[in-house]
Amino acid sequence: MRVMIGEDDVLLREGVARLLAEAGLDVVAQAGDADELMSKALAYRPDVAIIDVRMPPHHEHDGLVAAVELRRRLPRTAVLILSQFYEPSLALQLIGDQPEGVGYLLKERVGDVETFLEAINRVAVGGSVLDPEVVGRLLGRQRPDDPLRVLSAGEHAVLAAMAEGKSNAGIADTLHISEASVEKHVTAIFRKLGIRPAGGEHRRVHAVLAFLRGSGERR
Structure with a gap:
């Protein structure tokens, strides 16, 4: 499975990349801001994009906006959003009328490797995943x-x-x-x-x- 990571925290991004590589996934690209995320996603066309909600340049919901655009332009690329916040409306905004291939997890779930990898695999095959806290x-x-x-x-x-x-x-x-x-x-x-x-x-x-x-x- 080909995966890319959009996360502005370098340590977290590198940690997630290492975790995924150790699990046998192919991390094809990493991005530290929303613009770079879109550029690399269009270039590499990953199976799954793991994206932080808050990213540069505005440090607001730039990652989420990029994820919505990514789903529009690359409908075959699944999206797994990582957020620090318990905000159901963000999940609704991303999912819209098409829940296939979309996940929304809190960043703290990354520490539960089995749950994190299961979420990636589920969205990759067209499923949907919502964080238990959001539910x-x-x-x-x-x-x-x-x-x-x-x-x-x-x-x-x-x-x-x-x-x-x-x-x-x-x-x-x-x-x-x-x-x-x-x-x-x-x-x-x-x-x-x-x-x-x-x-x-x-x-x-x-x-x-x-x-x-x-x-x-x-x-």
């Missing part, structure tokens, strides 16, 4: 016209775990239920949300999109 904040908000109100508590918990990028086995382990129970919940989620039959991963990311639409505007 928790979305779940903690309520709205009377929530389109997810048709889901049971168990189905909601399974959908939240799906939004974190967990497989059925991972969801079963997290929620302490059987994989058969997870499969039943997933089937019910697709049916209740009106997600038509398609490829398994495609259906899952659209369920996540429904989760985001139902949760992102809560206050």
Whole structure:
């Protein structure tokens, strides 16, 4: 897998690059600002771009803006955003109407190598990953016209775990239920949300999109 890293903190960037190389990934490019990120992404066309939200030149949401543009110009390149902030609206802005191949993690997750690598692999194959903290904040908000109100508590918990990028086995382990129970919940989620039959991963990311639409505007 060919990966590039957009991060202005040199030590963190080099550390992530070394971690990925040791895991057998090919780090084809590194960038320290948003402009360099776009230039190198267009030149190298990586499978996955790992991008910090706040980067030069303005040290605001330059990385996120670059990620949105990158998805527009290179739709086959997956994007994994790293952020220091628990801000669901940034995830929503990046994902838009196309959750396939997008992830949003807090930087602290990089220390959990297994979780970090799993997130990279998941977005690379067209899945979506949301940080558990972001999911928790979305779940903690309520709205009377929530389109997810048709889901049971168990189905909601399974959908939240799906939004974190967990497989059925991972969801079963997290929620302490059987994989058969997870499969039943997933089937019910697709049916209740009106997600038509398609490829398994495609259906899952659209369920996540429904989760985001139902949760992102809560206050």
